[in-house]
Amino acid sequence: MTDDLRASTTATFGSLSQRSLAIAVGLIGLCAGAIVPTYLASDFVLRLGSEGLLLGLLALSVAFLMNQAGLVALGAASIYGGAGYLFAIGMSDWGLSPTAALCVAFLILLVYAAMLGALIVRTNPLAFMMLTLAAGEMISHAVLLEGLRDYTGGADGLVVRVNGSVLGIDALRFADPVQFWCIAWIVTVLIGLAFWAIGRSRLGVVLRAIRGNEERMRFSGFNTFLPRLIGYVLVNVAAAIAGFLHVLNAGFVSPESLGLFVSTNTLVAALIGGISGSLGPILGGLIFSFAQDEFGARGLTQLLTGVAIVLFIVVFPRGVVGGLSSLSKRLGWRREGA
Amino acid sequence: MIALLIANSLALASLLIMLSSGLALIYGLRDVINFGHGAIYMLGAYLGYTIALVGGFWLALLLVPLLLALLGIAFEYLALRPLQRRSHIEVALVTLGLGIILGQVIIYIYGGEARSVDAPKILSGSVTVLHLSYPVYRLFLIVMGLGSCALLALWLRYTSSGLYVRAVSQDPSVARMMGINADRLSLLVTSLSTAFAGIAGVLAGPYLSVDPGMDVVMIVNCLIIVVIGGTGSIGGAIIAALLFGFVQVAGSVFLPNLAALVPYILLMVVLLIAPGGIGRGRVMS
Amino acid sequence: MLATEKLSVSYGSVRALTDVDLEISGDGLLHGIIGPNGAGKSTLLDAICGRRRPTSGRVRYCGEDITRRSISWRRRQGMARSFQRTSIFQDLTVREQLQLVAQHLGDEGLDDVIETMDLGGYLDQKAGRIAYGVQRRVDVALALIGRPRLLLMDEPGAGLSATETLRLFQHVRDLVRERRIAAVVVEHDVDAVFACCDMVTVLDLGRHLSTGAPEAIRADQRVISAYLGTAA
Numbered sequence: 001m002t003d004d005l006r007a008s009t010t011a012t013f014g015s016l017s018q019r020s021l022a023i024a025v026g027l028i029g030l031c032a033g034a035i036v037p038t039y040l041a042s043d044f045v046l047r048l049g050s051e052g053l054l055l056g057l058l059a060l061s062v063a064f065l066m067n068q069a070g071l072v073a074l075g076a077a078s079i080y081g082g083a084g085y086l087f088a089i090g091m092s093d094w095g096l097s098p099t100a101a102l103c104v105a106f107l108i109l110l111v112y113a114a115m116l117g118a119l120i121v122r123t124n125p126l127a128f129m130m131l132t133l134a135a136g137e138m139i140s141h142a143v144l145l146e147g148l149r150d151y152t153g154g155a156d157g158l159v160v161r162v163n164g165s166v167l168g169i170d171a172l173r174f175a176d177p178v179q180f181w182c183i184a185w186i187v188t189v190l191i192g193l194a195f196w197a198i199g200r201s202r203l204g205v206v207l208r209a210i211r212g213n214e215e216r217m218r219f220s221g222f223n224t225f226l227p228r229l230i231g232y233v234l235v236n237v238a239a240a241i242a243g244f245l246h247v248l249n250a251g252f253v254s255p256e257s258l259g260l261f262v263s264t265n266t267l268v269a270a271l272i273g274g275i276s277g278s279l280g281p282i283l284g285g286l287i288f289s290f291a292q293d294e295f296g297a298r299g300l301t302q303l304l305t306g307v308a309i310v311l312f313i314v315v316f317p318r319g320v321v322g323g324l325s326s327l328s329k330r331l332g333w334r335r336e337g338a
Numbered sequence: 339m340i341a342l343l344i345a346n347s348l349a350l351a352s353l354l355i356m357l358s359s360g361l362a363l364i365y366g367l368r369d370v371i372n373f374g375h376g377a378i379y380m381l382g383a384y385l386g387y388t389i390a391l392v393g394g395f396w397l398a399l400l401l402v403p404l405l406l407a408l409l410g411i412a413f414e415y416l417a418l419r420p421l422q423r424r425s426h427i428e429v430a431l432v433t434l435g436l437g438i439i440l441g442q443v444i445i446y447i448y449g450g451e452a453r454s455v456d457a458p459k460i461l462s463g464s465v466t467v468l469h470l471s472y473p474v475y476r477l478f479l480i481v482m483g484l485g486s487c488a489l490l491a492l493w494l495r496y497t498s499s500g501l502y503v504r505a506v507s508q509d510p511s512v513a514r515m516m517g518i519n520a521d522r523l524s525l526l527v528t529s530l531s532t533a534f535a536g537i538a539g540v541l542a543g544p545y546l547s548v549d550p551g552m553d554v555v556m557i558v559n560c561l562i563i564v565v566i567g568g569t570g571s572i573g574g575a576i577i578a579a580l581l582f583g584f585v586q587v588a589g590s591v592f593l594p595n596l597a598a599l600v601p602y603i604l605l606m607v608v609l610l611i612a613p614g615g616i617g618r619g620r621v622m623s
Numbered sequence: 624m625l626a627t628e629k630l631s632v633s634y635g636s637v638r639a640l641t642d643v644d645l646e647i648s649g650d651g652l653l654h655g656i657i658g659p660n661g662a663g664k665s666t667l668l669d670a671i672c673g674r675r676r677p678t679s680g681r682v683r684y685c686g687e688d689i690t691r692r693s694i695s696w697r698r699r700q701g702m703a704r705s706f707q708r709t710s711i712f713q714d715l716t717v718r719e720q721l722q723l724v725a726q727h728l729g730d731e732g733l734d735d736v737i738e739t740m741d742l743g744g745y746l747d748q749k750a751g752r753i754a755y756g757v758q759r760r761v762d763v764a765l766a767l768i769g770r771p772r773l774l775l776m777d778e779p780g781a782g783l784s785a786t787e788t789l790r791l792f793q794h795v796r797d798l799v800r801e802r803r804i805a806a807v808v809v810e811h812d813v814d815a816v817f818a819c820c821d822m823v824t825v826l827d828l829g830r831h832l833s834t835g836a837p838e839a840i841r842a843d844q845r846v847i848s849a850y851l852g853t854a855a
Binding site: 070072074119120122123124125126127129130131133134135137138141142144145146147260264267271302303305306307308309310313314317 | 365369371373421424426427428430431432434435436437438439440441442443446554558561562564565569595596598599602605606609610613
């Protein structure tokens with residue numbers, strides 16, 4: 001009876017050999033996913049795919065918070081775009097090396113996320129949603145401030161030239177669609193796995209319990225503020241990584257990367273894929289990216305974003321992955337409760 | 339100088355009061371924040387623009403609220419009621435999606451450029467009050483804003499439906515036990531709130547510009563106000579709107595470089611001091 | 624163990640509790656709080672456990688002023704409570720939630736709690752799906768984890784039949800005596816309170832009316848005229 005909570009989840013993995021088999025399959029999948037598409041797909045498709053993966057990373061951050069903590073963040077863009085701006089400013093204005101600029105930018109983002117989080121995770125989920133939207137708008141107004149024009153380039157944005165290497169990787173690799181796909185894929189899969197693991201860790205259990213009944217958690221002796229703050233900062237780490245990858249790949253940052261539309265697109269990607277688990281949001285990002293290519297030229301992206309939000313919440317609240325898994329369950333492909 | 343500042347902030351606050359008290363009313367009753375409120379306001383402004391072209395400003399000011407009240411009824415029957423059993427977050431997201439759709443449709447019809455609406459003759463020009471020359475239209479805005487405030491207060495204070503709204507806002511479970519028909523009340527409140535958004539939209543025409551970004555700007559301002567006011571507190575929202583208007587106007591005068599950020603700074607300061615907002619709402623979990 | 628000093632709570636202009644002084648000793652005594660509707664019973668409990676900040680006055684626990692301490696701090700110091708409207712984790716199984724709290728509070732004796740509350744048959748069911756009476760027992764079980772020194776219970780009998788309520792009260796009384804802890808029970812069911820409690824406090828209109836042994840309270844003229852009336 002007093003055995004660990006996690007025992008039941010690890011038990012489903014079965015014996016150790018089964019686990020090592022799973023790891024082997026996973027590693028093969030990781031490598032195959034990084035390499036195979038580069039032979040099959042054109043540069044254009046790889047670019048779309050990479051964009052989809054980055055959006056998927058963002059969606060993962062939003063979905064994790066929604067699923068584990070019941071909090072909807074509408075400000076993913078400010079970390080995503082902010083990462084690009086801080087990285088660029090670090091190199092050009094503060095004279096830092098690319099790696100140092102990246103680290104400094106990352107630290108600033110962490111501090112920002114922690115401070116904002118400390119202010120807003122105490123409020124109820126609706127107020128949280130409103131506040132993240134407001135904070136996101138604040139950042140997108142801030143880069144357009146006349147006084148910061150020398151740093152941010154105002155409405156034009158900044159061109160980001162990276163000389164040398166970043167974290168030991170030659171900067172040129174990020175600009176090449178084939179190599180960037182490999183990098184984006186590996187990073188995305190690893191972060192996806194990390195979030196999957198966090199969701200199953202004690203932090204995940206505590207977050208879900210707080211989501212279920214915050215007051216009872218306090219009456220059970222838990223600090224309900226700190227886990228939510230940690231969760232909030234963690235998802236912003238993923239958003240920041242997506243932002244860094246984006247700026248390294250694109251070579252510029254613009255105010256659009258901070259805009260509300262980035263945040264709503266992220267939300268839609270998460271809803272399309274389904275917010276429970278790591279697979280859904282990443283898949284959602286890919287689907288969104290290719291769909292945007294299809295409809296974007298006709299200026300319909302935003303309209304369809306709105307339609308998708310309504311449609312997926314009202315009709316398919318579990319998204320593509322959730323829908324497929326319940327379908328497969330119904331068809332008896334999986335054991336019940338697996 | 340001070341008088342001018344106060345007058346200008348009252349003019350801005352008038353619009354904000356009409357919009358944010360509508361948001362607070364729906365929240366109080368249904369625990370739903372309507373993220374599409376900005377788009378409804380934008381629809382009001384564009385409809386006002388069109389009707390004013392054909393039949394003049396006064397006709398627009400009369401017709402638009404009626405049309406938007408109908409929209410509110412549709413919103414209540416087609417969105418809020420069918421989704422009653424879903425979580426408040428899901429409903430809020432649906433309103434966000436509906437708002438995006440509405441905004442995009444408006445842009446699709448009217449195109450991307452800004453429109454301007456002329457104030458009617460009687461409201462254009464300036465008057466001199468206490469040796470200060472002041473635009474008549476802004477005075478009109480202030481009168482409309484304070485007037486709607488007064489009407490709202492009278493309604494909440496002296497009518498039975500107003501009493502019910504206060505009761506439900508304070509404690510939904512108690513009100514349900516009292517046998518209050520929340521559905522009928524919600525229909526009234528929703529259509530009232532969209533009608534007020536329509537009035538605000540028409541009034542915004544000659545004052546601010548009518549442009550594709552107005553929905554986002556306004557909804558963000560209103561959300562800030564509603565949070566500052568203490569979500570669901572109508573009195574709090576009104577005070578917060580006044581505060582917001584003043585800070586915004588004072589910011590553009592004294593801190594022109596940072597004016598765009600001043601409302602957010604206000605928000606952060608209020609959250610730091612009083613996480614629940616200044617009114618007695620239900621913002622804390 | 625617990626004392627309130629001139630404890631007052633206002634909701635806006637309405638005074639729910641006025642200058643309540645209360646002493647509760649921790650020596651295996653079950654302390655009942657009764658009073659008519661609106662007497663401030665639940666408010667008193669809320670103010671003691673930290674759910675509502677008192678407008679004025681103090682709460683002392685084991686000699687320390689804890690008026691401004693957080694709910695979770697109080698819980699870790701052994702002050703636990705159960706709720707009138709069941710407050711459990713609907714989405715977790717009974718086992719999951721009990722273990723979560725037990726691990727956090729470092730309680731090794733979870734089996735004891737499960738046995739006491741007779742939950743053995745429901746461990747692997749989602750708490751939201753089990754019968755209401757059992758949910759109430761889960762609610763009490765959550766409060767019993769971590770060997771609390773002071774147990775606050777808000778209408779444990781709500782939604783239970785008179786016999787069920789009485790049985791629950793006897794259970795709690797046995798527990799309190801056996802562990803030599805204290806329990807404060809707010810209850811509507813006056814019969815159960817008089818049958819099981821060692822001390823009874825009567826509140827009326829937010830004020831402390833009387834405290835004493837059940838027999839003394841039953842005979843108290845003020846209590847009779849204010850509350851028990853002709854029913855007693």
